[in-house]
Amino acid sequence: MKTKNYLILGLFMLFIVMLLMQSCYSVRLRSVEGTYEPAAPLVRNDYYRNMEVIEIDTVITLGAIDKDFTYLIKKSDRCPSGKLHTVEYRNTLGAVLLSGITFGRKRKVKIKYVCMKSN
Amino acid sequence: MARTTKLSLNEWDTLHNNGPWKLKTLYKTKLEASSLMPSDIDRYNDAAQEIQRLLTETKNKNEGFRAYGSAWSMSNIAHQKDRMHFNAHMNTYFSFKDQDLHALSRYAAENLFLFQCGNIIKEISEKLEGHGKSLKTTGASNGQTIAGCISTGVHGSAVNVGSLQDYVVGLNLIIGPNPGDIVYLERHTKPALNDVFAQKLRSRVIRNDGLFNAALVGLGSFGFIHGVVIEAQNLFLLKRYVKKIKKETALELAEKLNFKSFKGIPEEVNSSGETNTPYHYKVFINQYREDKDKDYVVEFMYKKPFKLNYPDPFPVIKKSIYRDLVNVAVEIGSRVPSTIPLFINALKKSILPKVDETSMGTLAETFWDAPYQGPAFAISFGVDHTDSKEALKILSKVSIDEGPMPGIFAMRFIKKSDATLSFARFPTTCMIEIDGVLWNEKKKLGTLKDLSRKMIEALQLHGIAFTLHWGKNADWNFPGLVDHMYGQDAVNWRKYRCALLSEDMQKLFLNDFLKETMLSKKETVLDPDLIKSLL
Numbered sequence: 001m002k003t004k005n006y007l008i009l010g011l012f013m014l015f016i017v018m019l020l021m022q023s024c025y026s027v028r029l030r031s032v033e034g035t036y037e038p039a040a041p042l043v044r045n046d047y048y049r050n051m052e053v054i055e056i057d058t059v060i061t062l063g064a065i066d067k068d069f070t071y072l073i074k075k076s077d078r079c080p081s082g083k084l085h086t087v088e089y090r091n092t093l094g095a096v097l098l099s100g101i102t103f104g105r106k107r108k109v110k111i112k113y114v115c116m117k118s119n
Numbered sequence: 120m121a122r123t124t125k126l127s128l129n130e131w132d133t134l135h136n137n138g139p140w141k142l143k144t145l146y147k148t149k150l151e152a153s154s155l156m157p158s159d160i161d162r163y164n165d166a167a168q169e170i171q172r173l174l175t176e177t178k179n180k181n182e183g184f185r186a187y188g189s190a191w192s193m194s195n196i197a198h199q200k201d202r203m204h205f206n207a208h209m210n211t212y213f214s215f216k217d218q219d220l221h222a223l224s225r226y227a228a229e230n231l232f233l234f235q236c237g238n239i240i241k242e243i244s245e246k247l248e249g250h251g252k253s254l255k256t257t258g259a260s261n262g263q264t265i266a267g268c269i270s271t272g273v274h275g276s277a278v279n280v281g282s283l284q285d286y287v288v289g290l291n292l293i294i295g296p297n298p299g300d301i302v303y304l305e306r307h308t309k310p311a312l313n314d315v316f317a318q319k320l321r322s323r324v325i326r327n328d329g330l331f332n333a334a335l336v337g338l339g340s341f342g343f344i345h346g347v348v349i350e351a352q353n354l355f356l357l358k359r360y361v362k363k364i365k366k367e368t369a370l371e372l373a374e375k376l377n378f379k380s381f382k383g384i385p386e387e388v389n390s391s392g393e394t395n396t397p398y399h400y401k402v403f404i405n406q407y408r409e410d411k412d413k414d415y416v417v418e419f420m421y422k423k424p425f426k427l428n429y430p431d432p433f434p435v436i437k438k439s440i441y442r443d444l445v446n447v448a449v450e451i452g453s454r455v456p457s458t459i460p461l462f463i464n465a466l467k468k469s470i471l472p473k474v475d476e477t478s479m480g481t482l483a484e485t486f487w488d489a490p491y492q493g494p495a496f497a498i499s500f501g502v503d504h505t506d507s508k509e510a511l512k513i514l515s516k517v518s519i520d521e522g523p524m525p526g527i528f529a530m531r532f533i534k535k536s537d538a539t540l541s542f543a544r545f546p547t548t549c550m551i552e553i554d555g556v557l558w559n560e561k562k563k564l565g566t567l568k569d570l571s572r573k574m575i576e577a578l579q580l581h582g583i584a585f586t587l588h589w590g591k592n593a594d595w596n597f598p599g600l601v602d603h604m605y606g607q608d609a610v611n612w613r614k615y616r617c618a619l620l621s622e623d624m625q626k627l628f629l630n631d632f633l634k635e636t637m638l639s640k641k642e643t644v645l646d647p648d649l650i651k652s653l654l
Contacts, residue, residue: 032433032487035242040147040205042132042190049491050134050189050262080149117242119210 026090035117036085037078051086051114052078059098062105069107079115086114121162121169121209123148131203134262136494136557137193137592140631143182146173146204150211159211160319163235163346166209167293167301167321170343175296177202177627184627185339188237188264192271192590193497196338199630204343207264209237212246221310223654226288226350231311233289233348236266244483252351256280259399259486259531260443266344271590272336272541274550275486276401276418276531278376284335284538289348291320292334292341295624299323301345302619306331307653311348320346326654333615335538338589338638340628341616354425357398357485359432360384361441361476363414369402370415373507373530376400376547387421398422403447404528406515407467416441416471420485432480436487439476444529444554447471449492451527459558462525494557496526498571499550499588501542504532506583507549513577514551521565521573526555539612540605542586550588568594575600595635602637613642618650 028047037052044053060069075082088111095108124147130139148169150162177184182201189207190197197203213233220228230252234243240254241261247253258273265283267273274282288311290304303322305311310326317324334341364383372381378400379393387395399420405412418441436442440450451465478485502510507530518524531550536543542550560566572594578585586604587593594600601609616638617625625641633639 030488033245035239035245038189038207038239040190040207041126041128041145042134045136045493047490117207117210117239119242 023096024090024092026088028086028088030086031084031116034083034085037080037115037117048112048114053112053114054078056109056111056113058109060107060109062107064105071109071111073113073115081116081118083116084113085116086112088112121148121151121166123169123173131198133190133193133197134491135191135193135496137496138195138198140195140198141200142198142203143200144202146202147208148173148204148206149208159213163211163213164321166235167345170204170293170345171296171300173202173204174293174343174627178296178623182627183629185630186236186266186343187339188267189239189262191263191267193495193592194590194595194632195630196271196589196632197267198632206266207237207239209235209345210239210242211235212238212243214250215312215316219312219316221305221313223310224312225309226311230350230352231288231348232351233291233346234265235346236264236344238265239263240265240268241483241488244481247351248354248481248483250351251354253354253482254283254349255286255352256283257482257486258283259401260489261483261486262489265347265349269335269347270337270339270344272536272538272543272588273590274531274533274543276399276533276550278397278400278532278547279534280398281534282536282538282541282543284541285534285536286350287335287347288350289346290331290334290344291322291346291348292343293345294342294620302342304331304334310654311350325650325652327650327652329611330615330619330650332537333539333612334619336536336540336589337616338540338633339630340633340638341619342624342628354481356423356425356429356479356481357420358386358423359476359478359480359485360419361439361474362417362419363471363474364417366413366415369417370508370511372400372417373402373532373549374505376504376532384419387419395421400532402530403441403444403471404511404515404530405466405471406518406528407463407523408471409515412471416474423479425481429479432478432484433487435476435478436480436485439478441474441476442486443489444527444552445492445495445497446489448525448527448555449495459525459556462556463523466525466527467523495554496557496567497552497554497588497591498567498574498593499552499591500574500578501544501548501550501586501588502578502583503545504547504549507551509581510549510578510583510585511551513581513583514553514574517574517577518553518570521570524555524565524567524570525558526553528553539608539615540589542588542604544586544605545584548586552588552591567592572597579603595632600636609638610642613638613640614644614649617642618644
């Protein structure tokens with residue numbers, strides 16, 4: 001009986017772990033229009049190999065009266081147009097937990113973005 | 120001033136990981152901000168001055184220099200071991216009015232556009248769309264720069280149109296660091312722009328068919344291609360069908376290119392009972408299933424007048440695995456663990472996925488973005504379309520007997536080009552391509568170069584005339600290869616190059632690819648008027 005209980009508990013824990021793992025995912029948005037800012041030299045070996053991709057991996061803190069947060073995309077050397085071509089955001093278990101235990105005041109931001117090529 | 124970033128590197132690679140090769144210096148030039156230099160002509164000329172400065176710097180160090188754009192070529196054609204220039208940020212463009220045309224020009228001003236070298240096909244399509252225009256054809260893809268496309272002969276499968284270089288009507292080249300080293304080339308039999316415009320580009324004008332045709336597919340060796348004048352056309356739509364048809368029917372269409380009696384697409388049968396001639400025809404072949412499969416997957420596209428409010432093509436285009444050949448191979452490979460033997464087994468067991476797709480879109484939408492799919496190879500032979508069935512049989516056999524290797528075949532068709540070194544040499548050239556996933560050559564599978572060599576030998580043995588795509592993989596060291604393919608045209612190409620470029624600049628724009636193909640060989644130019652302007 002004791003063994004059976006452990007087995008059920010183990011299976012339940014496995015189910016929970018699998019469920020939590022599903023909370024890690026990424027979603028990519030890509031404009032049908034426009035050309036991406038090209039990269040040179042080509043150093044990556046992923047989806048972004050030929051793109052000048054910018055990665056943000058940070059935690060933002062919202063003030064007590066802030067309802068939301070806007071991350072501004074500005075013109076820079078790697079984003080000369082200041083306009084977006086592709087955005088990929090990633091959600092992780094850690095990010096969900098961080099937001100949960102801080103009542104939404106601290107938010108993990110893990111984003112990759114590529115700008116439009118400037119004319 | 121245009122700004123150039125100079126990076127010290129150890130190596131350089133292509134998009135599809137076909138290198139790496141050694142490199143010392145990478146230049147990246149960006150145009151001056153339009154807020155500081157509002158005139159596009161000024162920004163263009165300013166960039167030309169910057170390129171001349173880089174050429175001086177390179178020459179003073181007695182080193183070599185080659186430009187590249189998107190690094191899509193799989194051969195080492197773009198590579199130079201000393202200095203390479205990334206030009207994709209040089210992307211301004213000009214449209215024209217009647218007063219810019221040459222007095223003898225037969226072109227409509229509204230169809231002519233000058234694109235700076237680094238314009239990528241997709242951005243060209245967008246810029247043209249703003250004028251209600253379209254490119255006539257692309258490489259059935261949209262990521263290459265215009266200069267890279269024309270200098271390597273990029274083609275689609277537009278049966279009656281040709282390759283990208285075939286609608287180029289003017290070339291603005293920087294052939295050295297000195298004043299007078301910027302030239303604007305046109306055909307003397309088909310002038311386009313007048314000398315006043317060329318002077319705005321601070322260029323010396325040479326109108327000479329022979330020189331123009333040689334420089335057109337110049338393999339990056341006729342100087343720095345700064346600008347390309349193209350003839351565009353009104354926007355049009357392409358209705359695309361992807362289907363399986365009987366193998367014999369697909370091959371007969373390839374051999375005869377007579378589509379009138381083909382009834383496989385009832386929607387394209389006209390009122391007189393004949394089928395329309397497609398704009399684009401492509402055949403996909405899994406050579407490992409040649410004895411078992413009765414059908415081939417084929418892609419037809421028919422040109423339609425442009426209209427607004429046509430159905431959204433993206434739901435079909437985005438999901439279609441038959442957008443390019445590498446995509447099909449990778450799709451089949453993705454069903455098995457990522458080892459090459461299992462990949463090949465999958466090809467042997469898999470019939471090409473069943474398909475019945477229809478979509479409608481502009482040229483730019485139909486050949487939309489192709490994502491990077493990992494290390495890939497491609498070998499592409501051009502043969503007369505009447506030899507296509509026989510050549511396919513020979514090349515398929517070599518790929519199986521000497522492989523097996525992780526790739527599959529396709530056939531595309533292009534009209535003859537006037538460019539001296541175009542691989543579209545036959546009245547209609549059938550490009551038989553084998554694309555696939557790069558493998559570890561240290562294992563038992565043999566090398567890509569060996570495979571290419573055996574394919575060349577097999578075609579020679581059977582007496583089938585052929586060419587090879589300059590931007591794709593091949594045994595470019597194969598003895599006498601270029602002379603075998605091009606004969607006197609190879610000699611003429613070298614003569615024009617030697618006549619146009621000074622000795623210093625011939626050396627500066629040299630690379631290993633040119634040496635391997637023996638196109639670097641010096642030719643004695645006896646005719647003092649060889650590159651004289653004839654108009």
